Structures are given as C-alpha cells and as structure tokens.
Amino acid sequence: MAEEKYPINIWINEERYEKLKAVGLANMCEEMLAGLKVLRVYANDAQKDKILKVFPTAKFDSATTKSIELLPREVKDKMFDMVIEKKSIDIMEEFLSKY
Amino acid sequence: MAEIGHGGKEIVERIMDPAQAKEKIKGLKEIPIRSQIANEVIGIAYGFFSPLEGFMGKADLDGICKNMHLANGVLWSIPILFDLSDAEISDYGIKVGDSVVLTYQGNPMALFEIEEIYEYDKKTICQAVYGTTDDKHPGCARTYAYKDKFIAGKITLVNKPIINPPYDPYFIPPLEMRKRFKEKGWVRVVAHQTRNVPHTGHEWLMKGAWLQTYGELPIDKPLVGVLVNAIIGEKRKGDYIDEAIILTQDELRKSGYFGDHNHLTSLTFWDMRYAGPKEAIFHAILRTNLGLTHHMFGRDHAGVGTYYGPYDAHILLEQHKNELSITPVYSMNWLYCPHCGEVTSEGLCNHKNEWQKFSGTVIRSIILDGVKPPRLIFRPEVFDLVMECAEKYGFGSPFVTDEYLQNRIPVFTIPPLA
Structure with missing residues (x-):
C-alpha cells in the first residue's frame, strides 16, 4: 500500500510565482479556491507527527482538506526558500532535520 | 407599547437610576466577579436573557436538567449560574436575604439580592446540557470549574458598562435594537451568529438566509434585514481577535456587499459553551429578545469536536419550535465551483467532483501567510482590514496570542460610580 502523504499548502503570490518560474517549478503549482495558486510540499506520517509536535500552532485539517495548516508564516517562508534552493518540492526530510 | 420577549414576558431593563444607586449600595458587602459573570450580569440586566431577572435557583436548574424548561414552564436550555466557594461564603458572611454589590475591575457593577444558596x-448538569460528562468538552470544563455552591437572586445593574472603541457602536441591547429595526422599516430580521471574520461562504450564508426570510413579502421597499450578532466572550489562542471579527463583519456593509437597508452588525457578551443543539436553543432565545423574527442555523451550530451530529440542532429546534417566537432558517453550505465560476450552494450545483469547499482552517492559513486571496473567496476590503486590525489591535497578528490576551483593549470598562 502506498504511504499516506499529507500536504502543506504554501500559498503563491506573484512574487513567489516568479521565483518558481525562474527555477522551472511553476508547473508544480495547483489552483485552489477560485484560482489561488498553491504549491504543495508533502509530509509522510512520521513527518506530520513531528511537525505537529515541533510547531504547536499547526493543525491537521482532518475534516476538509486533509492538509497540515496554520504553520507559522516564517516556517513556510523557510520551506519555500528551500524549495527554490533545491529546485525541488521534496524537501521535508532535510527541512525537519534542523528541528 | 410593551416589548415582549421570550416566554411572552415584557422585556424590562434592570438598571438602577445612578442617583439612587450610590445610596442603595452604601455599606453593602462587595464581591468581585470574573469576566464570565460580568458578561452574564449584562445579559440579565439589559434583557438579553429575558425572562430571567437574576442568577438561577435550584428549581430552575432542576427544570433545565430534567426537561429543558424553567420552573415556570418557559423553555430554557443553558443554566445561568453564580458560584462561590464555601470559604468565600463564610468569609463574606453572606446568607439568604442579604443584598451584596458585585464589583468588576474594582468598581461597583450590580446589586445582587440573595434568595438561595x-x-x-455538576455531572448531572453536564450530562443534561452537553450530553456528555467528558471534561474535554469546553462546556463541561466550564461547569466543573464552578465552585462549591450556587447563589441565586435578582440582579440590578447599578453602574452601566462603558463599551470601549472600536466596539462601542455595536453594543445594541434588546430595547434599543427593537427601536432600530422599526426605524429601518424591517418587518423580518434574520440573525447570523458568528465568531468569525467573514469569507464569501459566510457572506453567502447571510445572503441565502436573507432570501429565505424574504419569502412572500413585497419587494417594492426593503423589508428584511440581516443582523450579524457576534458573540464576544472568552478568547482562546488562535481565534480571530475580537476587533477583526466585529469590524470586518461591518465592512461587508460599508464596502457595499450589503447596505444600510439590509444589514446591521452587533455584539452580545457571552462565553460560548459549545453546547451544540442546546446552545442553538439558547441563541434562538437570545435573538428573540433582540427582536429578531428569524434565525439562521447552519451545519453543526455551536458544536465542538464530534460531540454532536451535524443536524442535531435542527432536530431539537423543530421539536420546540412552538415554544419559540423565532423561525429557524436552515442553511446548506456554500462553496466555490470552478465550473460555474461562482460561489454556489451545495443544494444547487451538481458539479460535485469539482467543488472547492471553504475550510475555515485553510482560509486562516492563507491569511497567516499574508497572501491576498481572490475576491470571490475573500473580499479585498475585508482582507485589508484584517491586516490593519492585526497591526492596530493584535500586536501584529490577526489571531489571538498570549500578548493579545494580556494586553488587549478591554471590550468594556466598569467606571467608578459617579
């Protein structure tokens, strides 16, 4: 059985979209809620648990979207910066190794 | 003409003339109260809780627990209780027949005529009101936190609260509210209960309820209004700050998504019990007293966790609708359909596989990231105001933080008695 993956929604404004285009990741954006662009980075089960523990304001939205929400803004900024740096959305293991 | 409230009783404000008040409370023992009790004193004194005239006695509490009615037979779902510990009763030396002064923020607030101790x-209360004795339920936790004894008796306000900016225009007690409705020429008014900053899903809940309420009325002049009645009470970390809630709700009117002819924003002081269906009955009573004719109830009204089914409130309201002088308006969820290119009702649109449902948590996540959502989802004026409130009132955050809890502007102040 495939491992369950839980998205973290990084909301994309124009400035971020330009950065994604520059590293060839603009096509990774999806549209959610009336065209608002979102980039999804994923956590596995263990990573989800660690995120909820390390960042107590975060919440797993089990009812509607099955995503990890309400991470502090600066944490998501760092995740986005790492996506740009690595030119990949597969960043969670390395990102969480710092916590 | 008498203004009749819930239970068929005239709404009477229990507020003493200031000149008389000072004399009346002279020499009486003073008992400081916490914010929940102060909120309820206001609820009683201004008639939000009519026909209650004070904190409940054992017969009323018994009636609520056994069959959801007061001792006089009037429908009532949530106990309004005043508690003291045995030590406090002993230290204050109070007994049945005494009158005491309730103080808040160090100043006299209300006269309390003690009729019963x-x-x-508490488990019986929890089971009856919340349908559970689980201390994780916030209503049960609040009940278990009551001290040893309950004190019953009539309340009379001796000192009116000063409602602080920016809340001041929104405190409209029942008798004043009814005057406003008459001035506006509204013959029907539907309540929108909220503790949220509105996204367009909320906006359409109001618009849908307005259409449902309008029904067969003639349309040549505005006859129906929406009253946003924000519940202002105890805050938890992560909630929207109160200033953002009340100001953004009103912004929908100011920015033209509604107008003066069909929309009014107000607040009620109340610490939510999250009693689901029982709280829905309580909200219906509260809004009856405010003079509303209709009340919108959505999915899982005033619920928490998985304690209640999504439509338990609707079922209970239907069972007791003959005892309520307010008509429930049941609302389906609103969502965004990319195929339709609009916000629509789940009862209308059939592009089910394409639906993009509103999630309060996701919207909060977008706001937290500081990214402005499309106007079909979140009105730009509302977004800008949320950000402004974060800077002006929220110490940089639109959500409640420890700093906000410690340093926020009090919603109301009890001044020294002049």
Whole structure:
C-alpha cells in the first residue's frame, strides 16, 4: 500500500510565482479556491507527527482538506526558500532535520 | 407599547437610576466577579436573557436538567449560574436575604439580592446540557470549574458598562435594537451568529438566509434585514481577535456587499459553551429578545469536536419550535465551483467532483501567510482590514496570542460610580 502523504499548502503570490518560474517549478503549482495558486510540499506520517509536535500552532485539517495548516508564516517562508534552493518540492526530510 | 420577549414576558431593563444607586449600595458587602459573570450580569440586566431577572435557583436548574424548561414552564436550555466557594461564603458572611454589590475591575457593577444558596451535582448538569460528562468538552470544563455552591437572586445593574472603541457602536441591547429595526422599516430580521471574520461562504450564508426570510413579502421597499450578532466572550489562542471579527463583519456593509437597508452588525457578551443543539436553543432565545423574527442555523451550530451530529440542532429546534417566537432558517453550505465560476450552494450545483469547499482552517492559513486571496473567496476590503486590525489591535497578528490576551483593549470598562 502506498504511504499516506499529507500536504502543506504554501500559498503563491506573484512574487513567489516568479521565483518558481525562474527555477522551472511553476508547473508544480495547483489552483485552489477560485484560482489561488498553491504549491504543495508533502509530509509522510512520521513527518506530520513531528511537525505537529515541533510547531504547536499547526493543525491537521482532518475534516476538509486533509492538509497540515496554520504553520507559522516564517516556517513556510523557510520551506519555500528551500524549495527554490533545491529546485525541488521534496524537501521535508532535510527541512525537519534542523528541528 | 410593551416589548415582549421570550416566554411572552415584557422585556424590562434592570438598571438602577445612578442617583439612587450610590445610596442603595452604601455599606453593602462587595464581591468581585470574573469576566464570565460580568458578561452574564449584562445579559440579565439589559434583557438579553429575558425572562430571567437574576442568577438561577435550584428549581430552575432542576427544570433545565430534567426537561429543558424553567420552573415556570418557559423553555430554557443553558443554566445561568453564580458560584462561590464555601470559604468565600463564610468569609463574606453572606446568607439568604442579604443584598451584596458585585464589583468588576474594582468598581461597583450590580446589586445582587440573595434568595438561595444551594449545591447541585455538576455531572448531572453536564450530562443534561452537553450530553456528555467528558471534561474535554469546553462546556463541561466550564461547569466543573464552578465552585462549591450556587447563589441565586435578582440582579440590578447599578453602574452601566462603558463599551470601549472600536466596539462601542455595536453594543445594541434588546430595547434599543427593537427601536432600530422599526426605524429601518424591517418587518423580518434574520440573525447570523458568528465568531468569525467573514469569507464569501459566510457572506453567502447571510445572503441565502436573507432570501429565505424574504419569502412572500413585497419587494417594492426593503423589508428584511440581516443582523450579524457576534458573540464576544472568552478568547482562546488562535481565534480571530475580537476587533477583526466585529469590524470586518461591518465592512461587508460599508464596502457595499450589503447596505444600510439590509444589514446591521452587533455584539452580545457571552462565553460560548459549545453546547451544540442546546446552545442553538439558547441563541434562538437570545435573538428573540433582540427582536429578531428569524434565525439562521447552519451545519453543526455551536458544536465542538464530534460531540454532536451535524443536524442535531435542527432536530431539537423543530421539536420546540412552538415554544419559540423565532423561525429557524436552515442553511446548506456554500462553496466555490470552478465550473460555474461562482460561489454556489451545495443544494444547487451538481458539479460535485469539482467543488472547492471553504475550510475555515485553510482560509486562516492563507491569511497567516499574508497572501491576498481572490475576491470571490475573500473580499479585498475585508482582507485589508484584517491586516490593519492585526497591526492596530493584535500586536501584529490577526489571531489571538498570549500578548493579545494580556494586553488587549478591554471590550468594556466598569467606571467608578459617579
């Protein structure tokens, strides 16, 4: 059985979209809620648990979207910066190794 | 003409003339109260809780627990209780027949005429009101936190609260509210209960309820209004700050998504019990007293966790609708359909596989990231105001933080008695 993956929604404004285009990741954006662009980075089960523990304001939205929400803004900024740096959305293991 | 409230009783404000008040409370023992009790004193004194004239006695509490009615037979779902510990009763030396002064923020607030001192099993209250005795339920937790004894008696405000900016225009007690409705020429008014900053899903809940309420009325002049009645009470970390809630709700009117002819924003002081269906009955009573004719109830009204089914409130309201002088308006969820290119009702649109449902948590996540959502989802004026409130009132955050809890502007102040 495939491992369950839980998205973290990084909301994309124009400035971020330009950065994604520059590293060839603009096509990774999806549209959610009336065209608002979102980039999804994923956590596995263990990573989800660690995120909820390390960042107590975060919440797993089990009812509607099955995503990890309400991470502090600066944490998501760092995740986005790492996506740009690595030119990949597969960043969670390395990102969480710092916590 | 008498203004009749819930239970068929005239709404009477229990507020003493200031000149008389000072004399009346002279020499009386003073008992400081916490914010929940101060909120309820206001609820009683201004008639939000009519026909209650004070904190409940054992017969009323018993009636609520056994069959959801007061001792006089009037429908009532949530106990309004005043508690003290045995030590406090002893230290204050109070007994039945005494009158005491309730103080808040160090100043006299209300006269309390003690009629009864009694005990009641808290688990029985929890089971009856919340349908559970689980201390993780916030209503049960609040009940278990009551001290040893309950004190019953009539309340009379001796000192009116000063409602602080920016809340001041929104405190409209029942008798004043009814005047406003008459001035506006509204013959029907539907309540929108909220503790949220509105996204367009909320906006359409109001618009849908307005259409449902309008029904067969003639349309040549505005006859129906929406009253946003924000519940202002105890805050938890992560909630929207109160200033953002009340100001953004009103912004929908100011920015033209509604207008003066069909929309009014107000607040009620109340610490949510999250009693689901029982709280829905309580909200219906509260809004009856405010003079509303209709009340919108959505999915899982005033619920928490998985304690209640999504439509339990609707079922209970239907069972007791003959005892309520307010018509429930049941609302389906609104969502965004990319195929339709609009916000629509789940009862209308059939592009089910394409639906993009509103999630309060996701919207909060977008706001937290500081990214402005499309106007079909979140009105730009509302977004800008949320950000402004974060800077002006929220110490940089639109959500409640420890700093906000410690340093926020009090919603109301009890001044020294002049």
